Amino acid sequence: MEPTVHRSMTATLQARWSNLSANIRGAGFVVVGAFILIVMASLVKELGKTVPAFEVLFVRFLAGLIVLLPVIWRMGFGMLRTKKLHLHIGRGFVGFMGNLCFFFALINMAISDTVTIQFSRPLIMAVIAALFLGEIIGWRRAVATIVGFSGILLITRPFGGGFEPWALVALSGTFFGTLVVLMIKLLSRTERTLVIMFYFALFTTLFSFIPALIVWETPTWLELGLLILAGALGIIGQSLFTHGIGLGETSFVMPFDYLRIVYSFILGFLWFEEVPGLWSYAGAVVITCSSLYLLRTEGARKVLPDDVTYPVGEK
Numbered sequence: 001m002e003p004t005v006h007r008s009m010t011a012t013l014q015a016r017w018s019n020l021s022a023n024i025r026g027a028g029f030v031v032v033g034a035f036i037l038i039v040m041a042s043l044v045k046e047l048g049k050t051v052p053a054f055e056v057l058f059v060r061f062l063a064g065l066i067v068l069l070p071v072i073w074r075m076g077f078g079m080l081r082t083k084k085l086h087l088h089i090g091r092g093f094v095g096f097m098g099n100l101c102f103f104f105a106l107i108n109m110a111i112s113d114t115v116t117i118q119f120s121r122p123l124i125m126a127v128i129a130a131l132f133l134g135e136i137i138g139w140r141r142a143v144a145t146i147v148g149f150s151g152i153l154l155i156t157r158p159f160g161g162g163f164e165p166w167a168l169v170a171l172s173g174t175f176f177g178t179l180v181v182l183m184i185k186l187l188s189r190t191e192r193t194l195v196i197m198f199y200f201a202l203f204t205t206l207f208s209f210i211p212a213l214i215v216w217e218t219p220t221w222l223e224l225g226l227l228i229l230a231g232a233l234g235i236i237g238q239s240l241f242t243h244g245i246g247l248g249e250t251s252f253v254m255p256f257d258y259l260r261i262v263y264s265f266i267l268g269f270l271w272f273e274e275v276p277g278l279w280s281y282a283g284a285v286v287i288t289c290s291s292l293y294l295l296r297t298e299g300a301r302k303v304l305p306d307d308v309t310y311p312v313g314e315k
Helices: 002-019 022-047 053-075 085-108 111-118 121-132 139-156 166-187 193-215 221-247 250-272 278-301
Strands: none
Touching (some): 022 085, 022 221, 053 085, 053 193, 085 111, 111 278, 121 166
């Protein structure tokens, strides 16, 4: 009876899940994916205490490549033919730099501050649109952008003795991540998603290999297990996030990804005993509100490419 009851309960839960709207199901995937990605980031921060950042980064990228290779093998390597190799290389480089900056910031400053700054990407996108794409963003969005950057200043605290220089590194990583969004949009016009993912994994692995080799320290069995776990969680979290975005409307689903900020505050306190100060809370609120406003107005305007916050390791 027990197996029958178990199958019946599973079927009931699946039916109820299928009856939910696509937006709700998409949001569910994003919520779970966001949590998994913050657990992955916490593992990176923990490993950074004893393992060089370049080594952690290399294993993270290599894990993605290993997962993709069997899929490419089954579909045939002929699908990898491309006339946009230079864009794939460029995307791999800026993705590598973005993740590198994020990893260094993550290891050296509070996880909540690092993750919060990562979500300032819509602010940087607005600046790029105004300066380089010739878009007139309007005074409301301009004010929201300025207010959003003031949130970064609150976290950086340049006005007192508590200046956090690593926040500038995190902001640099966000800038590279914004460039990645633009490059993905260019590539997606002619390239299949799997091709884009493969070349990203390939080139980021290559870019990180030599630095990792220079600083390589043989990990303990525990560290090796955590490295593999971090890589696996990154892939799982990104897959759930991507599936959630594909299921629901971006304007509805994307705000749920901002739960990563909440998760980072909670895990930062429970795991690393980090107690954010008032400036960190204030900065998180300002950046979140400003970025969400820009995302909503951008969704209505449909002028710029869709702004997707790509989790760490998938830039």
